[in-house]
Amino acid sequence: MNGKDKSNPDLQGRSVLLLPGWLNSGPEHWQSRWEALHGHRRVEQDDWEWPRRGDWMARLDEVLLELPEPALLVAHSLGCQLVAAWAAHTRHAPRVAGALLVAPPDTERDDMPPNLFNWRPIVRERLPFPSLAVVSSDDPYCALPRAQAMAADWAAGLVEIGARGHINGESGLADWPEGLALLARLAGRGG
Template identity: 50%
Template structure:
């Protein structure tokens, strides 16, 4: 069985060196979906870049999205013909909130169609970009399991998650649910 391709999908500004996505890339061999412009995202462009990355992957894919990338994945799922093993959606930014940056609001409205693959939404009780109730509503609409991790902020570098082994366990769960093999590790 071919090893899984794990694609990290960062949000606005990308993920810096202390972010768990970057650490997973270094530790576990995940590949980053690289957007042309991390500071001025355009929804259609980000979705097209994600589509190209999934289509080019050498094996079955698990997506690991954070923040604005969760909206990207939801938009992508509504239009793609590509299949993925599963998706981990971490700290989904609520793109429908009026107080969000215009760049983030450009991804509104948040698609609420059921996702055509297994998915897990991970949310914090103290995320400044999405309430736990709203993250729960996303999870329900998408057919995702909701995991409440407590008071950990936006689940980014400032949250101090390091390699975030609890998150990696969720990736392993997604990959084992369909028998696609273990996530690839190493570089």
């Protein structure tokens, strides 16, 4: 599957890559629904349980280089930290037309599991492509001021959607059409 969304003309036929976070996205997660409904391509990682930042960055490079044109990235949770770290080190940033960064976690918190310790420090460099950060006021993995600061450091537009938890399968978003609208808005900025 090439990940192109032909069902949504607002995405201008662009390839969309889904970047799940730690432990992947389950069947009720909006990312999984988008994959099934719209044919977006999930970037599969070798190890979802003990994610290594360098390995995840290398895998994103591999997938982007397979595509004939720049893609839109749709990251959730640790996938947001992947985008930031990857963009700061890759030569292939022009392969990205834009990034939707949903629920970035604060991997520097004291209560983060040891599986995520190698995702410290958080990379806070300005992203070299258009981006939108979507955050919740009651995300259990990131206090709102920390999410706002990350978005500012990344030069990402900020969209606060109220109390929606970690903006995942438990958030009651179903197919999350509002998220698709944000992605289409981003496609317009990047296109």
